[in-house]
Amino acid sequence: MAAPARAGVFIYAKHPDRLAAFYEAVLGMIATHRTDEMIVLRSPDLQLIVHAMPPHVAEQVAISSPPQLRDSAAIKFFVTVHSLAAAEDRAHALGGQLFAEQWRGPGFVVRNASDSEGNIFQLRETSAGPDD
Secondary structure (H helix, E strand, O other): OOOOOOOEEEEEEOOHHHHHHHHHHHHOOEEEEEOOOEEEEEOOOOEEEEEEOOHHHHOOOOOOOOOOOEOOOOOOOEEEEOOHHHHHHHHHHOOOEEEEEEEEEOOEEEEEEEOOOOEEEEEEEEOOOOOO
């Protein structure tokens, strides 16, 4: 059994199975633990816990298609992927999206994305260009 994660991200979801499937496909994560209330996903870099919203909260939340963006959150996480293009295809197929605008940082390119419930996060792809 792997040691407990030292850090991770915790996301409340109206549809935890759907949201976990989104992150498994887009980020290449693996479900390592599952209960009726939560799904624990892991990759070599990150642990992500998808937790069901309490029923009284979930009944107040409507998820549209495409989902309304939750762009007023004070925290946004990022994850590095092998290919932004491949992640974009997978995200779109599962109800999420990558936004067109991108930025370069030292050794990476980054784009904002949203998952199937409208949560916004960033995806990074390692780059090796002259500006890096």
